Amino acid sequence: MNTEVTIAGVTLKNPVMTASGTFGSGEEYSAFYDLGCLGAVVTKGVALTPWEGNPTPRIAETHSGMMNAIGLQNPGIELFCSRDIPFLKRFDTKIIVNVCGKSLEEYVEVVRRLAGEPVDLLEINISCPNVKVGGIAFGQDPKAAEAVTRAVKDAARQPVIMKLSPNVTDIAEMARAVEAGGADAISLINTLTGMKIDIDRQCFALANRTGGVSGPAIKPIAVRMVYQAAHAVSVPVIGMGGITCASDALEFILAGASAVSIGTANFFNPYAAPETIEGIRSYMEQKGVSDIRELIGAVRDRA
Amino acid sequence: MPKRILDAGVIAREKLAEGIFGLLLEAEPIAAEAAAGQFVSLYSAQADRLLPRPISLCGIDRERGTIRLVYRVAGAGTKEFSELLPGEKVRVMGPLGNGFPLKGSRPVLIGGGIGIPPMLELAKAFGGRAAAVLGYRSERFLETEFECVSRVYTATEDGSFGTRGTVLDAIRQEKVSGDVLYACGPLPMLRAVKEYAIRENLPCYVSMEERMACGIGACLACVCRTTETDAHSNVRNRRICKDGPVFEAREVEL
Ligand SMILES: Cc1cc2nc3c(=O)[nH]c(=O)nc-3n(C[C@H](O)[C@H](O)[C@H](O)COP(=O)(O)OP(=O)(O)OC[C@H]3O[C@@H](n4cnc5c(N)ncnc54)[C@H](O)[C@@H]3O)c2cc1C
Ligand SMILES: Cc1cc2nc3c(=O)[nH]c(=O)nc-3n(C[C@H](O)[C@H](O)[C@H](O)COP(=O)(O)O)c2cc1C
Ligand code: FES
Numbered sequence: 001m002n003t004e005v006t007i008a009g010v011t012l013k014n015p016v017m018t019a020s021g022t023f024g025s026g027e028e029y030s031a032f033y034d035l036g037c038l039g040a041v042v043t044k045g046v047a048l049t050p051w052e053g054n055p056t057p058r059i060a061e062t063h064s065g066m067m068n069a070i071g072l073q074n075p076g077i078e079l080f081c082s083r084d085i086p087f088l089k090r091f092d093t094k095i096i097v098n099v100c101g102k103s104l105e106e107y108v109e110v111v112r113r114l115a116g117e118p119v120d121l122l123e124i125n126i127s128c129p130n131v132k133v134g135g136i137a138f139g140q141d142p143k144a145a146e147a148v149t150r151a152v153k154d155a156a157r158q159p160v161i162m163k164l165s166p167n168v169t170d171i172a173e174m175a176r177a178v179e180a181g182g183a184d185a186i187s188l189i190n191t192l193t194g195m196k197i198d199i200d201r202q203c204f205a206l207a208n209r210t211g212g213v214s215g216p217a218i219k220p221i222a223v224r225m226v227y228q229a230a231h232a233v234s235v236p237v238i239g240m241g242g243i244t245c246a247s248d249a250l251e252f253i254l255a256g257a258s259a260v261s262i263g264t265a266n267f268f269n270p271y272a273a274p275e276t277i278e279g280i281r282s283y284m285e286q287k288g289v290s291d292i293r294e295l296i297g298a299v300r301d302r303a
Numbered sequence: 304m305p306k307r308i309l310d311a312g313v314i315a316r317e318k319l320a321e322g323i324f325g326l327l328l329e330a331e332p333i334a335a336e337a338a339a340g341q342f343v344s345l346y347s348a349q350a351d352r353l354l355p356r357p358i359s360l361c362g363i364d365r366e367r368g369t370i371r372l373v374y375r376v377a378g379a380g381t382k383e384f385s386e387l388l389p390g391e392k393v394r395v396m397g398p399l400g401n402g403f404p405l406k407g408s409r410p411v412l413i414g415g416g417i418g419i420p421p422m423l424e425l426a427k428a429f430g431g432r433a434a435a436v437l438g439y440r441s442e443r444f445l446e447t448e449f450e451c452v453s454r455v456y457t458a459t460e461d462g463s464f465g466t467r468g469t470v471l472d473a474i475r476q477e478k479v480s481g482d483v484l485y486a487c488g489p490l491p492m493l494r495a496v497k498e499y500a501i502r503e504n505l506p507c508y509v510s511m512e513e514r515m516a517c518g519i520g521a522c523l524a525c526v527c528r529t530t531e532t533d534a535h536s537n538v539r540n541r542r543i544c545k546d547g548p549v550f551e552a553r554e555v556e557l
Contacts (some may be wrong), residue, residue, distance in 0.1 A: 024521035028545070031519075034306075034546040044523070052535040059524040066516060073523045075537030215353055268346060268353045269518045270308060270396075303457045 001284055002291040003277075005039070005258050007236045008159035008184035010120050012039035012094055012259060014179035015292060016249065016277045019240050019263030020045055020098035020123060021070065025084035026091070032270040036092035037277060039259060045085060045100035045125050048109050060196045060205040065215030065242070066264060067194050069208035072100050072125075077113045085117055094120040096161070104138075104148055108155045115157040122158050124148065127165030127190035139165035139190075142177035149181025159184035161238060164229070166218075167193050171225045172232035179233040187238035187261065188229055189222045197211070215264040216242045223255050230256025230297055244272060246279020256297040307332050308396040314369060319444035322376045324385040325361070326393075331368030334396045339363070339424035340510060340549045343370065344395030344518040347380050355396065355518050356380045357544070359487070359510070361420035361445075361450045362427075370397075372419035373445065387440070399518055400548045403508055406428065407483030410454065411436060413470050413496055415488025421444055421510060425485060426453040434479055437469035438488065471495050484508070490557060497552040507552040513543045520545030528556035 003014040015038040035041055053073025057276055060067045063180045074080070080097075088095045090130045097119045101107035111122060124138035126148055149162055162178040164171065166189035175186055189200020196205035205211075222241025230237045239257030243249050244265040252260045265272035280292070289295060311328040319325055333343065346357030362371030374384050378484055387393055404424050410429055414422040415438040422443055426433045433453040437446060441461045449455045457465030458473035466473040470492060473479070486496040487510035500507030513525040524542040530553065534539045541547065542557070 020524060022517070024523075028517065028521040052538045052540060053526070055525065056524075056526060058526070059514050059516050059522075061352065061354045064353065066354060068516070068522075068524065072524050073526070073536065073538065073540060076536070079537050105495075216350075227404040264353065264516075267518075267522065268355070270519075 001281065002293070003035045003281065003284070005292060005296075007161070007238065007243075007259060008121065010094060010159065012279070014039045014277050015253065015259040016273055016280070017042050017096065017238070017259060017261050018266065018273060019261035020125065022263040022266050025080075026088055029266065029270055030091070033274050034091070037274050037303070038093045040094035040096050040120070041088055041091075042096040042123055042261060043080075043088070043098055044074060044097045045072050046074045046080045046110065047072065047100050047102070048077055048106050048113075050074065050079075056206040057206055058208070060211065062194070062196060062213060063217060065213055065217030066267075066287070067196055067206060067211035067213050068191065069211035071208065074100070076114075077110050081113065081117055085119065087115045089118055095187040096121040096123050098163070099123055100125045104151050108149060108151055111152050111155045115155075117239050119158055120154055121161055121185075122152070123163050123187060124152055125163045125190070127163050127167075134195055139174070140168055142173050145174055146177040146181035146248045148212035149178045149183050161185040161187050163190055164188040166221060166241075167189050167236050172228050175229040175232045179235055183235060185236045185238060186229060186233065187240065189218070189225050189241045190220065192218055214242070216244055218242045219248060219251075226252050226257050227255040227299070243276070244269070246283055249276050249280060250283060250295070253295050253297040254297070256299075258296050308394065309333070311395045313389050313393060315389055316385075316387055319373060320442045322366045323373065323444050324376065325371060325373045326384060326387065327369055327371050328393065328395065329368060330370050330395055333395065334363050334365050334368050334370050336361045337370065337398035338402035339428045340402030340421055341398040341400050342548060343372070343395045343399060344515070345372070345380070345384060346394035346396075347383055348393070349383065352380055356384070357399070357515050357518060358396065359421035361423050362502055363424055375417040376519040396518060398546055401485050401546070403485055403510075403549050406506060407481065408432065409434070409481040410483050411474070411479055411481035413484060413486040413488070413492075414438065415470055415492040416440065418486070418488030418492070420511070421487050422485065423448055423452070429453070434481060436470045436473050436479060438473070438492065439464075469495065471499060474499070482507070486510070486552075493552070494557045497557055500552055508549050509552045509555070509557070511543050511550060511555065512548070515544050518544050529554055530556065536556060
């Protein structure tokens with residue numbers, strides 16, 4: 001049985017990775033299982049300099065989901081390169097570094113700094129709804145998205161995944177824009193901007209007022225967007241949004257995702273990723289599928 | 304050390320006061336490693352309530368392999384736990400965070416409201432050396448158990464028992480003295496205790512609270528502000544779930 005998939009020339013042993021920001025740099029979850037079972041680890045977004053992030057409360061629970069406004073707290077690229085990358089190198093998995101920035105120049109600087117590092121892929125976050133400058137500003141305008149993609153691609157040594165925001169009217173247009181900019185792959189969805197109000201205290205649940213909604217509640221929207229994006233571009237698509245188990249992951253794969261990321265599910269089931277990998281294998285066995293690639297985009301209309 | 308998440312059997316449930324409940328859980332692997340001041344994450348059986356409810360360890364019995372949690376019904380999750388019956392299971396992860404460091408020869412343990420439970424295991428760990436200062440709104444709970452393991456001073460807001468007022472009023476009125484302070488309770492109380500510790504030049508350990516998602520240090524939801532740049536985060540933030548929940552009061556902004 002083959003579970004290998006290839007993203008921009010990088011072969012993953014299986015299509016399951018972790019979603020940026022939900023898994024740190026893997027250290028905490030390595031206390032539960034060997035990270036070597038994963039297709040890849042995607043790290044928390046890293047910027048040029050350390051960012052403090054937003055005030056607390058940074059999260060709130062919602063029905064079958066949660067909202068977060070962490071605000072991209074990160075230790076800056078230098079500490080990340082000297083501590084987090086060497087840690088991840090100890091495991092037999094691919095390393096995908098998620099990059100954030102407040103300006104086009106900052107993205108480019110971080111990507112340059114990573115050029116000599118043993119990193120397999122870069123994921124560029126142009127879709128964070130929780131920072132005031134940068135982030136989503138690039139992710140909601142096709143022209144800006146294309147421009148960041150091009151600038152990053154010019155500076156990057158590793159293949160580039162552009163991470164798209166669902167907070168747009170036409171996801172296909174955004175997908176095509178980053179493909180035109182030279183993206184080697186795209187990933188989606190980042191969180192959907194939401195708001196929660198505490199009616200007892202008549203105040204916002206989050207200090208940031210708004211936050212990004214994630215978890216099972218957003219899955220149908222994510223599957224739809226992955227389907228639309230996969231049909232709009234020819235580069236591989238990495239799907240995410242509410243995946244908790246193999247059947248969720250398989251929906252994304254059938255919709256057109258070459259790989260999937262598990263985010264919020266890690267919080268209530270630290271074993272969500274390895275269980276998903278196992279579950280995909282049993283599904284393939286049951287359905288007599290010998291190569292996972294047969295499943296990618298294989299969804300069809302009801303007979 | 305491998306982390307643990309397990310379905311713990313409920314041995315007993317108790318009601319300690321209005322809205323305050325206790326759970327005795329069979330969780331041998333957690334009890335074996337746990338220390339006073341650490342906490343566990345409790346998970347709802349309801350699939351739409353995703354996030355863990357962090358609850359401090361109020362009791363640890365290594366021989367019996369049990370842990371005891373005492374909590375206030377604050378919302379849907381804690382309400383669900385308060386309805387658990389003996390024989391049922393609840394998903395628990397732990398032990399999490401760092402416990403209280405055991406310092407000094409005359410420790411003073413200060414608990415306010417639902418910050419009182421973790422102080423009980425700490426009082427036991429000090430083997431009778433500690434003074435416990437307990438602050439209640441009105442109805443008291445766990446007080447008699449503290450009396451078995453420490454000297455007890457009580458304050459009630461309504462003056463129905465002990466000193467009328469706050470834990471600090473009790474400390475002043477009863478002239479409670481010691482060489483190290485431990486505190487858990489509402490933020491205004493922690494602020495007052497910190498101020499007192501600075502004035503009296505005493506070391507002071509506080510246990511902090513924040514909303515949590517992962518409970519293990521990965522998501523950066525639960526940070527508190529620190530006075531110095533933290534080595535891990537590289538900014539003035541520390542994770543309450545992993546680097547805390549216990550901090551030296553001078554290291555954090557309250
Ligand atoms: C380290 C730590 C130890 C704690 N120990 C105890 C204890 O021993 N006894 C006790 O009664 N309470 C304790 N708490 C507070 C307890 O976690 C909350 O009361 C509980 O999570 C409320 O859940 P709920 O579903 O009933 O309320 P809801 O308001 O419905 O919860 C909604 C969400 O907000 C979170 N939340 C709400 N209040 C708090 C809070 N104060 N702190 C953190 N998250 C919160 C919940 O976990 C949940 O994700 C502790 C909190 C922390 C951080
Ligand atoms: C707490 C938290 C932090 C996140 N941080 C980042 C981040 O730093 N960079 C990024 O590109 N996406 C970040 N995300 C978005 C996730 O990677 C993912 O796209 C989104 O949560 C949807 O997947 P899920 O429903 O499986 O969580 C974060 C999500 C959460 C819940
Ligand atoms: S709850 Fe995730 S870092 Fe503390």
